Amino acid sequence: MFVFYIVPFIIVFYLLIKKKKFSKKHPIPLKNIAILLDERVEFYRILPPNKKKIFEKLVDDFLVSTKIEAVGTELTDLDKVLVAASAIIPVFGFPGWRYKNLTDVILYPDNFNQDFQFEAGNERQILGMVGTGFLNGQMILSKVALEKGFSKEAGKSNTAIHEFVHLLDKADGTTDGIPEILMHHQPAIPWLKMIHQEMNRIQKGRSDINPYALTNEAEFLAVASEYFFEKPNEFKHHHPELYQMMSEFFRQDLV
Ligand SMILES: [Zn+2]
Numbered sequence: 001m002f003v004f005y006i007v008p009f010i011i012v013f014y015l016l017i018k019k020k021k022f023s024k025k026h027p028i029p030l031k032n033i034a035i036l037l038d039e040r041v042e043f044y045r046i047l048p049p050n051k052k053k054i055f056e057k058l059v060d061d062f063l064v065s066t067k068i069e070a071v072g073t074e075l076t077d078l079d080k081v082l083v084a085a086s087a088i089i090p091v092f093g094f095p096g097w098r099y100k101n102l103t104d105v106i107l108y109p110d111n112f113n114q115d116f117q118f119e120a121g122n123e124r125q126i127l128g129m130v131g132t133g134f135l136n137g138q139m140i141l142s143k144v145a146l147e148k149g150f151s152k153e154a155g156k157s158n159t160a161i162h163e164f165v166h167l168l169d170k171a172d173g174t175t176d177g178i179p180e181i182l183m184h185h186q187p188a189i190p191w192l193k194m195i196h197q198e199m200n201r202i203q204k205g206r207s208d209i210n211p212y213a214l215t216n217e218a219e220f221l222a223v224a225s226e227y228f229f230e231k232p233n234e235f236k237h238h239h240p241e242l243y244q245m246m247s248e249f250f251r252q253d254l255v
Pocket of ligand 1: 162166218219222
């Protein structure tokens, strides 16, 4: 008789523990991830249903494996999903990709300066950065910039995608605008030539790519990637050769 009481008790107890573990491991239920993506992420919205499912799963995997924290601001589920979406978008053509060089993403309330200060009154220009040295493995993002990147006013810019492209570029050891990991042994010279030609056009005011791309080749790659993912039709129309090359890098044809 005893067993009739104890067995259901053990089963209920086991299910409760399992549920608790599940919610701890998966910070946001898949259903809610899908809702938030659908509300805010255009890249996801236009995917066919089977790919949407894959995208949701990848967002969940990212959230399970990456610590996201906020300093001086509230961390919402939307922020977490937007960080994860920014990570997934550039590597959506690479099944099984993991950001080995990332452990933490830290959100600051707004833009910050070189000394990581974000209070008003300081000169604040940085929207996001990939940590080096003692900050290796960390990414810092402005919450305002993160959310703006997925708003209708974003245009060709998306700060978080920009930073994740820097991480991809860095995966071969150097952040130099030549993402060897994405290039699959293609020679770098034609790509560099293309970058320098476009930099020339930007300098002469004949390109619609953000002049911040003139900083160096790494910034060019990150800025052009924002444009590629945010406004693929426009990018292909104005920059067919760059589009073609980057479409091969990312293994994604968005048009
Ligand atoms: Zn940058």
